[in-house]
Amino acid sequence: MTQEKIITAKNMTKKFGHFVANDNLTFDVYKGEIFGFLGANGAGKTTAIRILCGLSMPSAGEIKVAGFDIYKQNEKIKKNIGYMSQKFSLYEDLTVYENLNFYASIYGMQKNEIKKKADELLEKLEFSYAKNKLIKDIPLGWKQKLAFSTAVFHNPKIVFLDEPTGGVDPVTRRQFWDLIYQTAEEGITVFVTTHYMDEAEYCDRVSIMDEGKIVALDTPLNLIEQYKVQNMDEVFVKIARK
């Protein structure tokens, strides 16, 4: 993790009619950081992620993602980020390789580069034997790991993960976090939401949203100390039950 800022948000606000979904959010995310983005259902997390991914315009605020202005350069932002959610997975009727090839082509990677990188990736994951298997025929845990690897295949500056481990078995969930750590070590920033509070403790820093506002932002250990509790689960309960 460095001091180079990869996301800067100043007074980010999003209104739907009279409802303020994001209320003056100000925060920075650093290069290579694992940034946990927490909050209760309906706190405004999805709205904020959609803005940061260039999919929705804020009502007000100054926001830069990967060095690009959210208002004027949102197409450039899309090229420099990766995205994965629990629901979005890969195309079931394409093979493992066809999926990688499809996404990489969309991001403008060259054929020979894709082929080389795909082979390297599958070897690293010890999944080469499944290169030509259809996605629908591989286990769920593998799908999630592949979906993540696909989201960072074009070497984005930031990857957004929206509840990537929901429902995944405890062993695979930890393998998934190994991938996240490796990715962050390579300098890719990881912006992640989760309902597992043990996973919140794997992040370098976490923010907690409540009713459209960021009410806490610090390292997990500092938050645990500040709220005089034992773990992030208790921090979350204290904040959300206020």
Place this chain on the structure above:
Amino acid sequence: MSNSIEISSLTKVYDNTKALNDINLHIKKNELFGLIGPDGAGKTTLIRIIATLLLPDSGTITVENLDVVKDYKSLRKIYGYMPGRFSLYQDLTVIENLNFFATVFGTTVDENYDLIKDIYSQIEPFKNRRAGQLSGGMKQKLALSCALIHKPKVLLLDEPTTGVDAVSRKEFWEMLKNLQKNDITIFVSTPYMDEASLCDRIALIQKGKILSVETPENITKQFGKQLLQINSDNKYKVLKDLRNYEFTNSVNSFGQFLHYTDKRSVPEVQSIKNYLNEKGNSNINIKEIMPNIEDCFMDLMIEDKN
């Protein structure tokens, strides 16, 4: 206490996959029973068979002495069922949904109001709002109210807390605990291991097989190895170093800590510390702890594989 649900030698096959493989479970009357396992373990298939919505390939299930295949009509009257996907009428209001389900079961909201009062009163201020416009937590409360409005004997809940935040999940389990006072058998599935502690008994399920059925306390007592909790200045480095340590049996991340078991019958804490210091780690703390359900689940998963 007699049994409410009896499952014997139940098997269900899809294509070539055994979704459920020789399941035997006995759930007592008035028990809060948790079926715990990841996606794809077979939880929904099992609940749908109990709910009479899917036929078993072999084996039998009786619920309150009624057979799920032959007596499905009678059974449906005594079930309250909350499927995994939100399945109320999005275009009806809160109160319209509730009235609809009461009417279908030949009763009224007033007649059984006592049973749903604690839950329903939390969403009653929004009773004229359409169900589709409720927040996730409120939808869940409405779905539970609708499942309860005919005073069922058996409540079947398929992953009611999936995708729900940590606080709302706790509140939901408190509601279930309260409901138990009303003589209802509650069978609930979840992928969240930390929810197990609130159940009377739990079954751990993985790849269509039951790994263990016990009270949460007994499952953790059966762990059988000394479990050490380790933390340091750089947890990820310690994790990588311990993976290459000759005496490591298992090492897993648990939030800010690592959980570790040793190949030796009694782990030597000092020798582990020395090894980690040699590798350049600092501020190493090691202490023995009690395993939690997730420790046990992972242990049983690996045992099952071997």
